[in-house]
Amino acid sequence: KAGVTQTPRYLIKTRGQQVTLSCSPISGHRSVSWYQQTPGQGLQFLFEYFSETQRNKGNFPGRFSGRQFSNSRSEMNVSTLELGDSALYLCASSTQGATYNEQFFGPGTRLTVL
Amino acid sequence: DQQVKQNSPSLSVQEGRISILNCDYTNSMFDYFLWYKKYPAEGPTFLISISSIKDKNEDGRFTVFLNKSAKHLSLHIVPSQPGDSAVYFCAARNSGAGSYQLTFGKGTKLSVIP
Numbered sequence: 001k002a003g004v005t006q007t008p009r010y011l012i013k014t015r016g017q018q019v020t021l022s023c024s025p026i027s028g029h030r031s032v033s034w035y036q037q038t039p040g041q042g043l044q045f046l047f048e049y050f051s052e053t054q055r056n057k058g059n060f061p062g063r064f065s066g067r068q069f070s071n072s073r074s075e076m077n078v079s080t081l082e083l084g085d086s087a088l089y090l091c092a093s094s095t096q097g098a099t100y101n102e103q104f105f106g107p108g109t110r111l112t113v114l
Numbered sequence: 115d116q117q118v119k120q121n122s123p124s125l126s127v128q129e130g131r132i133s134i135l136n137c138d139y140t141n142s143m144f145d146y147f148l149w150y151k152k153y154p155a156e157g158p159t160f161l162i163s164i165s166s167i168k169d170k171n172e173d174g175r176f177t178v179f180l181n182k183s184a185k186h187l188s189l190h191i192v193p194s195q196p197g198d199s200a201v202y203f204c205a206a207r208n209s210g211a212g213s214y215q216l217t218f219g220k221g222t223k224l225s226v227i228p
Contacts, residue, residue, distance in 0.1 A: 033215065035216075035218075042218050042221055043205075043216075043218040045217065048214060056212075056213035090158070092157075092216075102163060103214060103216060105158045105159070106157050107155070108157050
């Protein structure tokens with residue numbers, strides 16, 4: 001089974017621009033979560049989508065948004081980029097069913113804002 | 115307010131000895147705990163988990179211990195191998211929240227010295 005894939009792997013943007021990141025979950029997984037990893041804050045939860053609906057949202061400004069498509073693929077958008085948005089953005093997918101499911105992570109998208 | 119804390123940013127251990135990584139949490143609603151390992155330029159990889167109804171879970175060289183009264187868990191790696199050198203993240207989940215959101219610690223960098 002293919003793992004979680006994220007595109008692109010690397011991005012360089014300038015302040016004020018917007019960016020869209022893509023995530024394809026493991027086949028059959030309907031839950032997709034996004035996390036931001038920075039050296040100072042570790043991994044922080046952005047939001048989770050399940051069956052095209054946002055199920056939970058972390059404590060991030062409205063500039064961060066996402067969506068999920070009917071095939072479970074998900075996109076994350078950041079508008080009006082700031083220097084502090086430079087981070088590794090990780091996507092994770094999970095199966096529905098058992099209560100205690102681990103999340104499977106993709107390799108991440110490294111975003112650099114100049 | 116950091117709900118999951120890993121107070122040791124780094125740990126060095128000789129090959130063949132035991133590695134003990136610690137994690138504390140403050141949210142009593144957490145009922146499922148996971149450990150992830152992360153290599154540079156890769157996403158976190160699930161290692162082992164434990165439910166709050168247990169106090170120990172073992173998988174090969176890896177054992178996780180949970181002390182609910184102290185809100186503390188630890189990961190033991192015996193024997194440690196150079197390939198275990200990575201950043202280890204402790205994560206927790208509230209399964210009653212209807213979401214797969216994980217709350218992570220900031221990680222502990224383990225170095226296993228040959």
